[in-house]
Amino acid sequence: MSDTSGPVIVVGGGLAGLAAAVSLTNQNLPVVLLESRPRLGGRASSIVDRETGRTIDNCQHVSLGCCTNYRHFCETVGVGDSFRYESRLNFVAPDGRIDRFESxxxxxxxxxxxxxxxxxxxxxxxxxxxxxxxxxxxxxxxxxxxxxxxxxxxxxxxxxxxxxxxxxxxxxxxxxxxxxxxxxxxxxxxxxxxxxxxxxxxxTVEIPTVPLDDLYGSVVTTWLEDRGARVELASGVEWLEEADGLVRRVHLRDGTHVEAGDVVLAVPHTRFRPLLPNGVRDRPEYVAAEALETAPITSVHLWFDRPVTDLPHAVFVEGTSHWLFDRGRDEAGHYYQVVISASRTERAAPREELTEQVVAEIRAAFPDARDAELLHSRRITEHDAVFSPLPGTESRRPTQWTPLPNLQLAGDWTRTGWPATMEGAVRSGYVAAENVLARRGQSVSLLQPDLPVAWLSRLLFGPR
Ligand SMILES: Cc1cc2nc3c(=O)[nH]c(=O)nc-3n(C[C@H](O)[C@H](O)[C@H](O)COP(=O)(O)OP(=O)(O)OC[C@H]3O[C@@H](n4cnc5c(N)ncnc54)[C@H](O)[C@@H]3O)c2cc1C
Missing domain, CATH: 1.10.405 (Guanine Nucleotide Dissociation Inhibitor; domain 1)
Structure with missing residues (x-):
C-alpha cells in the first residue's frame, strides 16, 4: 500500500473541509487546511458591510433539529451554544393574519x-x-x-x-x-x-445568534491550530500532482507546493475538476457532477429606525419575501434579514425596486412597520448558492472515494443523500475523513446517527 506518513491536505475551508479537518485532527492526524479566500466558512460566511461597518452574513443560515452531524460539528468546535431554538413557526397568511404553527x-x-x-x-x-x-x-x-x-x-x-x-x-x-x-x-x-x-x-429551527464568521472563522482556526493543524488562508490550490496512482503534491497558485499523504478536495462542484490530475479529471462521473445545475439565493438586509414586529422570524405564505429574521439592534438601526430562495427573477430586478417590494410586504404584514423609517439596505445574491435537486441528480453526485486511493472528495454536492445544506457538507467531510482513516488502517465511525424514527412513523410510513 501507499505511503501514509505525510499530512492530510484539506483543500477548501467551507463546512465540508472544516468537518474533515476537525475530525481528522481529533484523530491525531497531521492536517494542513488550504483555503483560497482570506476567511473560512465558504458559502456560509460573513462580510463587512461598508456603509455600517457591521459584520453581516452573506445570508441568514438556519439548521433543523434533524441536522445531527452539523450539530455535532458545532459542539465539537465549541460553538454549540451560539444558537437559539424556535419550535414555533410564524406564518404570515395572505390576508396578513399570523398563523402560529407548533407541535x-x-x-x-x-x-x-x-x-x-x-x-x-x-x-x-x-x-x-x-x-x-x-x-x-x-x-x-x-x-x-x-x-x-x-x-x-x-x-x-x-x-x-x-x-x-x-x-x-x-x-x-x-x-x-x-x-x-x-x-x-x-x-x-x-x-x-x-x-x-x-x-x-x-x-425545530436552529438560528445562530452570532455572525457566521464567529461560528466558523477564528474559533475553528484556533481550535485546529491549538491541536497542531495548520490553517493557510489566501492559499488557492492550482492542481494536484499524481504519480504511480497517488496524489503526491498539492500545487498552490503562488507557485509553491505541499507534500501530501492524503488529500481531501472540498471545493464546490463548479471548481473541482480542473484541480484533478490528468486521467481522473475527464472521467464521465466527474464531467456529469461538474454540470450539476444551481439555484441562486438573495438576501435583503434592512435597517429600520425601530423594531417592526415582535416576532423573532416570519414565514411569508405568498409574496416575494420568503423568511424574515430579526437580527436585533445595532448602531445602524434595527436589523432584519429577508431571504428569497430560488431568486432567479429577483436577482435581475433593480436593487431599489426589490427593496421597495420587500419593505411593502413587511409594512402590509406588520402595522408597526408602517411608520418605521428605513435607514439603510443592502442586497446580496449568491448565484450558485445550492445545487438544484432536479430529478436524476442523485446518480450524478459522486462518492467521496475517487479512483486514486489517497484522494477523497467532499462538499455538499457529493453523495450524502442530503440536499445542499450545512448538514450535507458536514456529512461529506466526515465520510471523507472516515475514508482517509480507513486507508491508514483505522476503522473509525464519524458520521452521527440520525434522529430515531418514531415507532408510529415507522409503522405508518416505513423506514427512512
Ligand atoms: C445564500 C445561501 C443561503 C444558504 N442557506 C442555508 C441554510 O439556511 N441552511 C443550510 O443548511 N444551508 C444553507 N446554504 C447552503 C450551505 O451554505 C452550503 O450547503 C454549505 O455551506 C456548503 O459547504 P461546502 O463546504 O460544501 O462548500 P463551500 O462552502 O462552497 O466551500 C468550498 C470552499 O472551497 C474554497 N475553494 C474553492 N476553490 C479553491 C481552491 N482552488 N483552493 C482552495 N480553496 C478553494 C472556497 O473558497 C470555499 O471556502 C445556503 C447557501 C447560500 C449560498
Missing amino acids: SVLPAPLHLFPAFRRLSYLDGPDRRGLADGLRRLAGERNPAAEREPFDQWLRRHGQPENVVRRFWHVVLVSALSESLDRVSVAAARKVFYDAFLAHRHGW
Whole structure:
C-alpha cells in the first residue's frame, strides 16, 4: 500500500473541509487546511458591510433539529451554544393574519397535524388534501421517486392548487431553494420525512445568534491550530500532482507546493475538476457532477429606525419575501434579514425596486412597520448558492472515494443523500475523513446517527 506518513491536505475551508479537518485532527492526524479566500466558512460566511461597518452574513443560515452531524460539528468546535431554538413557526397568511404553527402533545408523526388543521389560509378540503398528500409522499420509497419532478407528482395526486401554492411551495422553496418543477419527489420526501414526520424535534429551527464568521472563522482556526493543524488562508490550490496512482503534491497558485499523504478536495462542484490530475479529471462521473445545475439565493438586509414586529422570524405564505429574521439592534438601526430562495427573477430586478417590494410586504404584514423609517439596505445574491435537486441528480453526485486511493472528495454536492445544506457538507467531510482513516488502517465511525424514527412513523410510513 501507499505511503501514509505525510499530512492530510484539506483543500477548501467551507463546512465540508472544516468537518474533515476537525475530525481528522481529533484523530491525531497531521492536517494542513488550504483555503483560497482570506476567511473560512465558504458559502456560509460573513462580510463587512461598508456603509455600517457591521459584520453581516452573506445570508441568514438556519439548521433543523434533524441536522445531527452539523450539530455535532458545532459542539465539537465549541460553538454549540451560539444558537437559539424556535419550535414555533410564524406564518404570515395572505390576508396578513399570523398563523402560529407548533407541535401538539401527540406522538410523531401526528404531533403537527393539529397545527396543519389550524392554518387559516387552507379550507377544509385543502387540509384533507394536504393530509392525503403528506401520507402518500411519506410512502414514496420507490426509486422512481428520484426521477419524477415534484410538480408532476402533485398533479398526479390531485393536490389542490391552494395547497400547492400555500403549503408545498412555501416549505420546499425555502428548504431546497428550488421551484417545484425542479425538485425530485425523492428530495421533497426527504424534507418532509426527516423534518416533519420522523421525529417530533426534526423541524425545530436552529438560528445562530452570532455572525457566521464567529461560528466558523477564528474559533475553528484556533481550535485546529491549538491541536497542531495548520490553517493557510489566501492559499488557492492550482492542481494536484499524481504519480504511480497517488496524489503526491498539492500545487498552490503562488507557485509553491505541499507534500501530501492524503488529500481531501472540498471545493464546490463548479471548481473541482480542473484541480484533478490528468486521467481522473475527464472521467464521465466527474464531467456529469461538474454540470450539476444551481439555484441562486438573495438576501435583503434592512435597517429600520425601530423594531417592526415582535416576532423573532416570519414565514411569508405568498409574496416575494420568503423568511424574515430579526437580527436585533445595532448602531445602524434595527436589523432584519429577508431571504428569497430560488431568486432567479429577483436577482435581475433593480436593487431599489426589490427593496421597495420587500419593505411593502413587511409594512402590509406588520402595522408597526408602517411608520418605521428605513435607514439603510443592502442586497446580496449568491448565484450558485445550492445545487438544484432536479430529478436524476442523485446518480450524478459522486462518492467521496475517487479512483486514486489517497484522494477523497467532499462538499455538499457529493453523495450524502442530503440536499445542499450545512448538514450535507458536514456529512461529506466526515465520510471523507472516515475514508482517509480507513486507508491508514483505522476503522473509525464519524458520521452521527440520525434522529430515531418514531415507532408510529415507522409503522405508518416505513423506514427512512
Ligand atoms: C445564500 C445561501 C443561503 C444558504 N442557506 C442555508 C441554510 O439556511 N441552511 C443550510 O443548511 N444551508 C444553507 N446554504 C447552503 C450551505 O451554505 C452550503 O450547503 C454549505 O455551506 C456548503 O459547504 P461546502 O463546504 O460544501 O462548500 P463551500 O462552502 O462552497 O466551500 C468550498 C470552499 O472551497 C474554497 N475553494 C474553492 N476553490 C479553491 C481552491 N482552488 N483552493 C482552495 N480553496 C478553494 C472556497 O473558497 C470555499 O471556502 C445556503 C447557501 C447560500 C449560498
